[in-house]
Amino acid sequence: MAHDKKDHGHGHDDHAHIQLEYQPALPLPKGKVFLWLFLSTEIMFFAALIGVYVVIRFGAPPGTWPSPHDVHLVEPIGAFNTFVLICSSVTVVLALEAAKNNNSSSARSWLIATFLLGSVFLLVKMYEYNSKFTHGIYPARPHSLVYEKSDVYYAAALRTEVDSRRAALENSAGELSEKESEKLQYYGTMLEHVIRYAERDAATAEDPAEARAALDALGFVVHHSHALDPADNPHLAYLEGDQSELQLRKVALTRERAPLLQQRRALQEEEAKLLEQREALDDAPAADDASAAADEAEGDGCQDEPEDGEAEDDGGGTAVADPPAEEEVSPAEQLDAAIAAKTQEIVDFSTEKIDPLSSELAVIEGRLGVLPELIEAAKAPQGLNDSHHLRLPMVIPSGNMWASTYFLLTGFHAIHVVVGLIVFALMLPVRYTRTNAGTIENIGLYWHFVDLVWIFLFPLLYLF
Amino acid sequence: MDTATEQPHDAHGHDDHDHGGNGKYIMVFIALCVLTTASFLTFFDFWNENIPTNVSRTFMMAVSCMKAFLVMAFFMHLIWEANWKYVLTIPAGMMSIFLILMLVPDIGCRYQHYSYERLHHSADPGSGSHGHGAHHDGEHAEDHGHDGHQGEHSH
Numbered sequence: 001m002a003h004d005k006k007d008h009g010h011g012h013d014d015h016a017h018i019q020l021e022y023q024p025a026l027p028l029p030k031g032k033v034f035l036w037l038f039l040s041t042e043i044m045f046f047a048a049l050i051g052v053y054v055v056i057r058f059g060a061p062p063g064t065w066p067s068p069h070d071v072h073l074v075e076p077i078g079a080f081n082t083f084v085l086i087c088s089s090v091t092v093v094l095a096l097e098a099a100k101n102n103n104s105s106s107a108r109s110w111l112i113a114t115f116l117l118g119s120v121f122l123l124v125k126m127y128e129y130n131s132k133f134t135h136g137i138y139p140a141r142p143h144s145l146v147y148e149k150s151d152v153y154y155a156a157a158l159r160t161e162v163d164s165r166r167a168a169l170e171n172s173a174g175e176l177s178e179k180e181s182e183k184l185q186y187y188g189t190m191l192e193h194v195i196r197y198a199e200r201d202a203a204t205a206e207d208p209a210e211a212r213a214a215l216d217a218l219g220f221v222v223h224h225s226h227a228l229d230p231a232d233n234p235h236l237a238y239l240e241g242d243q244s245e246l247q248l249r250k251v252a253l254t255r256e257r258a259p260l261l262q263q264r265r266a267l268q269e270e271e272a273k274l275l276e277q278r279e280a281l282d283d284a285p286a287a288d289d290a291s292a293a294a295d296e297a298e299g300d301g302c303q304d305e306p307e308d309g310e311a312e313d314d315g316g317g318t319a320v321a322d323p324p325a326e327e328e329v330s331p332a333e334q335l336d337a338a339i340a341a342k343t344q345e346i347v348d349f350s351t352e353k354i355d356p357l358s359s360e361l362a363v364i365e366g367r368l369g370v371l372p373e374l375i376e377a378a379k380a381p382q383g384l385n386d387s388h389h390l391r392l393p394m395v396i397p398s399g400n401m402w403a404s405t406y407f408l409l410t411g412f413h414a415i416h417v418v419v420g421l422i423v424f425a426l427m428l429p430v431r432y433t434r435t436n437a438g439t440i441e442n443i444g445l446y447w448h449f450v451d452l453v454w455i456f457l458f459p460l461l462y463l464f
Numbered sequence: 465m466d467t468a469t470e471q472p473h474d475a476h477g478h479d480d481h482d483h484g485g486n487g488k489y490i491m492v493f494i495a496l497c498v499l500t501t502a503s504f505l506t507f508f509d510f511w512n513e514n515i516p517t518n519v520s521r522t523f524m525m526a527v528s529c530m531k532a533f534l535v536m537a538f539f540m541h542l543i544w545e546a547n548w549k550y551v552l553t554i555p556a557g558m559m560s561i562f563l564i565l566m567l568v569p570d571i572g573c574r575y576q577h578y579s580y581e582r583l584h585h586s587a588d589p590g591s592g593s594h595g596h597g598a599h600h601d602g603e604h605a606e607d608h609g610h611d612g613h614q615g616e617h618s619h
Contacts, residue, residue, distance in 0.1 A: 027546060040556035047560030055564065055572040062575070063589035075507045082500050090493045093539050097486055149588035397587040441541075448539045455531045459524040463506050 035442045039449050046453050049412060053405045053460065064148075064397035068462055069225040071402055072135050074128075078462035081124050082454060088117035089451045092444040099437035107432040107440065114447070115424040118417055125414050132403070136391050139404045145391065146399035150219030152202065157393045158222065159195045162187050193366040194218065194374065213238045221374050223383040223394030236378040243371045246364045253364070257357045264349055271342040278335045409457055416450045492538045496531055503527040 025033065057065055068075060095110030132138075136145030147154040166187040169180055176184065201214040213234065220235040230236060377384050385394050396402070423443050432440055505511050506520045515523075537543040542553070578586060 027548065036552045040552045043553075043556040044559050044563065048563050051560070051564030051567055052571070055567040059572040059574050061578075061583075061587050061589075064587040075504070079500060079504045079507075083497065086493065086496045086500065089535060089539050090489060093489050094486060097489075148586065151588075397589050399587075401587070445540055448535050451539075452532050452535050455535065456528050458500075459503050459506075459528055463503060463524055464521055 029438050031438060031442050032445070035445050039445060042449060046412075046456075049409055050453075050456055050460065053409055056401060056405060057464075060398045060401065066396050066399050066402050067225070070396050071137055071399065071406070072131050072225075073406075073462060074131075075462045077124060077128060078458050081121055082458045084117050084121045084124070085451045085454050088114045088121070089448050091117065092440070092447050095432075096437060096440045096444050099432035099440050100434055102433050104431045104433050107437075108428065111424060111428055111432075111440070115421060115428065118421045118424065118447075122414065122417055122421070125410065125417075128410075129407075132406075135386075136394070137396075137399065137403050139407050140400070144400060144403065145393045146396045146403065147219075147393055148395070148397055148400065150215045150395045152199070152215070154393065154395060155195060155199045155202070155215055155218060158218070159191065159199065161393055162191045162195060166191060189366070189370055193370045194221070197363075197367055217374075217378070219395035221377045221383055222390075222392055223385045223396065225382060225386070227379065227381040230379060233378065236375065239371060239375050239378055243368065243375065246368050246371070250361065250364050250368065253357055253361050257354060257361070260349075260353050260357070264346060264354065267342065267346050267349065271339065271346065274335060274339045274342060278332070278339060281332055281335060406461060409461065413450070413453055413457060416453070420447050420450055488538065492534050495534055499527050499531050499534075 028036075091110045091113040095107045095114065098104070098107035098110055133143075136143070138144040147157065166184060169176065169184040169187070172180075195218065198214045198218040202211040205211040205214065217235040217238045221239075228236070377387070380387060383394070384390055385392055420443070423446075427439065427443065430436070430439075503524045506515075506524060511520065536553075542549050575586075
């Protein structure tokens with residue numbers, strides 16, 4: 001409501017021919033004033049969001065902010081979305097121009113085009129969000145699989161997850177399909193020879209740096225998003241070092257074990273001899289020399305051994321030994337006692353001398369079995385999580401903070417896009433001419449602002 | 465009501481026509497596309513190999529500001545508006561900058577004031593950096609001796 005008035009207030013301006021205009025408000029339609037006021041609050045709103053992002057990002061512990069590839073952000077898609085929004089800004093402007101020229105059908109088609117472009121933007125955004133979610137990148141637990149660093153807590157979380165998956169497969173009712181049993185085996189290997197091994201390694205390493213390297217390599221193998229230069233890849237170096245060390249240790253252990261195995265074989269042969277004698281005694285009930293032989297055997301047998309895994313047949317032999325021992329009490333009993341002593345001797349020898357070596361060898365062999373795969377994974381452009389679609393807990397330094405800021409910024413922007421689209425949808429049935437073109441101008445201002453925000457979000461989120 | 469809305473239109477009616485013509489908008493559109501492409505160049509390896517990160521970030525922000533200027537000036541018609549535009553945009557802009565500056569001491573510099581416990585649980589780039597932004601973070605990635613506690617504690 002503008003009032004034309006003569007200005008009486010200022011004497012020096014008081015020339016009769018000057019017609020000054022008194023306006024109680026800005027020289028704008030009310031809608032536009034409100035929209036601009038709204039936009040100026042929006043400027044502060046998004047400036048705060050973007051500012052917080054910038055400040056959080058550059059204040060993050062050095063070197064930890066994830067690169068776009070770490071978090072499955074695809075720059076060309078972002079660029080495409082920028083292009084889409086710019087196009088939609090142009091179509092709004094063209095709709096406004098068409099309406100001002102009383103060309104309402106053309107105004108409508110430009111509005112439809114804007115609506116479609118906005119929808120394309122949202123669809124692409126949905127696709128992007130989805131790719132984050134499928135990779136376990138959420139703003140918070142329990143959905144988020146992101147860990148800040150590869151420490152013992154991370155290793156424990158990884159172990160728990162793999163273990164529970166393995167248990168679920170083991171306890172599942174019914175036959176496992178071929179794929180499932182493969183998975184079961186994979187998880188078993190992973191648990192024993194990758195995760196527990198790394199945890200043990202970290203726990204027993206004398207050098208803290210080595211403990212650190214073990215866990216870092218674990219985290220790196222599970223998740224990384226680009227290949228490192230092989231010459232400058234500490235995780236690869238660690239794994240290869242582990243491999244060559246274990247190979248040496250394996251040779252040493254095998255060498256150490258070989259004479260022990262031989263000794264045990266000798267003991268087992270002696271035991272077999274005794275068993276033969278025992279059988280012979282059963283067949284020919286009166287044979288004194290047998291008992292003499294038994295005495296002798298007992299004499300030299302004090303340094304032998306048995307063993308479980310590879311042993312021939314000790315247990316079976318001893319178990320057989322009683323029924324025919326009747327009146328010829330002494331030789332048979334003597335023989336039985338000798339056999340039992342020998343058997344015990346073999347068992348003791350195995351558990352004391354051979355078993356520790358064998359179990360260490362088993363651990364080493366298991367680890368050596370998976371190491372080639374781990375080394376391959378450390379060289380590959382992606383970790384096991386991506387190449388095998390494992391969805392295991394993964395290390396993305398500052399990944400949780402990244403996810404929070406990313407979803408907050410793009411989420412608020414997307415809400416603005418949704419609101420814009422709703423308004424455009426409501427506007428589509430209306431016929432726009434010069435008289436009501438102001439509506440298009442107002443929604444256009446809002447829409448350009450949404451575009452403006454994205455103009456800053458795109459480089460900050462995708463390219464920085 | 466009609467007259468009320470017509471009147472202000474007339475007040476700046478003189479510029480309603482002289483900036484018409486879609487050619488101008490198409491030119492702006494092309495400029496925006498070119499600028500987007502320009503900032504997207506930073507995505508490619510040849511750019512990253514030849515241009516320091518800080519320079520390309522400054523470049524991207526400059527490009528974004530230019531794009532923002534184009535959108536505001538032409539699409540939002542600010543270039544043709546009367547002086548009221550400064551009333552609404554400048555205070556808002558100053559408030560925004562002020563807001564961001566206020567965040568710097570507490571949030572932007574938070575890493576400098578981490579306690580040992582906090583550092584202990586904070587993100588860590590690991591012994592081999594994960595991100596390809598590794599070239600700008602060398603400064604104090606190494607100087608916090610919070611590695612290896614696992615090894616010591618577990619004995």
